[in-house]
Amino acid sequence: MNDTKQFSDRRSALDRVGALAASTRAARERRRPASPQWAAWGFLAPVTLYLALFYAYPLYRNLDLSLRDYTVRSFVQGDAPFTGLANYRKVFDDPVFAPALLHTVVFTAACLVFQYAVGLALAVFFxxxxxxxxxxxxxxxxxxxxxxxxxASTWSWMLNSDSGVVNAVLHAVGIGPVNWLTSPSWSLTSVIIANxxxxxxxxxxxxxxGLQSIxxxxxxxxxxxxxxAWHRFWRITFPLLRPVSAITLLLGLIYTLKVFDIIWIMTKGGPAxxxxxxxxxxxxxGFGNLLPAxxxxxxVGNLLVVAALVFGLIYVRVQRKQALS
Structure with a gap:
């Protein structure tokens, strides 16, 4: 009888200990901080909000603008009719499209080649x-x-046809003045030099x-x-610098495609x-006329976005192939 009672007391004590341990464990679980997944989402939330507000929404609005017939009134009231791809057809049929495309390609290619070549030469020198x-x-x-x-203002002053320092130097060596900013033959070259x-x-x-890491x-x-020296550069420096060169050229391409300030301040896209x-x-x-289109x-802005996106995807694909190989 006594053994049975002692066994019962021990069992009840064990039950109480188990219940106490369970309650302690439950309390700890209640006090346990949020899972790492929620913490990660918490850190990502500001970046996601920033991208949504300053990248995704402007891209959406720009796409919406290009698919509707917006005027000043409809832009304010928000009742512009949907026109589909009519604005794109209007852009492609515009006589300015072909020269603007050619100038964009020439401006971007020339700036990329010379910026990279001069920058690489200076990097090797330093x-x-x-x-x-x-x-x-x-x-x-x-x-x-x-x-x-x-x-841009400094270059406009330096390349001024009448009082610019560049023409003054050319005059000193016996070369006639050049209309850098007012001649259709030299205006694009002038903004390329400045950029x-x-x-x-x-x-x-x-x-x-990148050179410091070699x-x-x-x-x-x-x-x-x-x-x-030439063989060391061609066989060691240039190959090992290829990943850095790729990202440099990609960032330079995206930046150069959207250069506006320099061209607008120096030539306003002209003359002619x-x-x-x-x-x-x-x-x-959009903003340079009394009746904005x-x-x-x-x-036109979306065409620039698509061009930058295409080159970005090409870069990602090339980098992925290099990583796999």
């Missing part, structure tokens, strides 16, 4: 780590740090950072094998549309 190297690199960053309106000057520092900084032992081994690109043409259509202007 990679020698000579005296005053850091000071000179800092001075080369000035064009990149200046506001675009200041840079190259502004974009070189970015290429210099990124490519110089081990110096590779150059020492190549020098011991008898490789000259000789320096008009898609970026300036889109602005002219919001739909065609948005359509």
């Amino acid at each position: 990679n020698q780590n000579f005296r005053l190297s850091a000071t000179l690199r800092a001075l080369f960053l000035i064009p990149w740090l200046l506001p675009l309106i200041v840079s 190259i000057w502004i974009g070189v520092p970015f290429n210099l900084v990124v490519l110089y950072s 081990p110096g032992s590779l150059y020492e081994a190549a020098a011991l094998d008898g490789a000259n 549309d000789s320096s008009t690109t898609f970026a300036t043409w889109s602005y002219q259509l 919001f739909g065609p202007g948005a359509a």
Whole structure:
């Protein structure tokens, strides 16, 4: 009888201990912080909100503008009729489309080639780590740090046909004045020169950072094998710098496609549309006339977005193939 009672008491004590442990475990679970998944969503929420407000919504509005016949009244009231692809057909049939497309391609290609070539040459030069190297690199960053309106205004003054310093130098060496900004033959060249000057520092900084990641032992081994400076650059520097070069060219392409400030301040796309690109043409259509054409202007802007997206997808595909190989 006593054994039975003791066993019962022990069992009830164990039950009480188990109940206490269960209640403690439940209390701990109630106090346990949110799962890592919810924490991750919490960190992603601000970025997602930012992208939705400043990227997704403007893209949606621009697409909506290009598919409707917006006027100033309908833009305010929001009752523009849906026209489908009519604005795109109007853009393609416009006589300005072909010259603007050609100028955009020439402007983008020339700026990319010269910005990258000059930036790479300067990066290799500064990679020698000579005296005053850091000071000179800092001075080369000035064009990149200046506001675009200041840079474009400075180049407008330098290339002025009557009082510009460039024509003054040409006159000093016996060359006649050039109408850099007012001649259809030179206006596009002028804005290309200005944009190259502004974009070189970015290429210099990124490519110089890529050069710093290449081990110096590779150059020492190549020098011991008898490789000259050109072979060391072509066989070591250029191949190992390829991933950095790819992202540099991609970012430069996206930036150059949408360059507006420099062209508008220097030439306003003229004279006679000789320096008009898609970026300036889109602005002219949407805001440069007394009767703005919001739909065609948005359509031209969407063509730029599609071009940047296509090149971005090509870059991602190439990078994925390189990673797999």
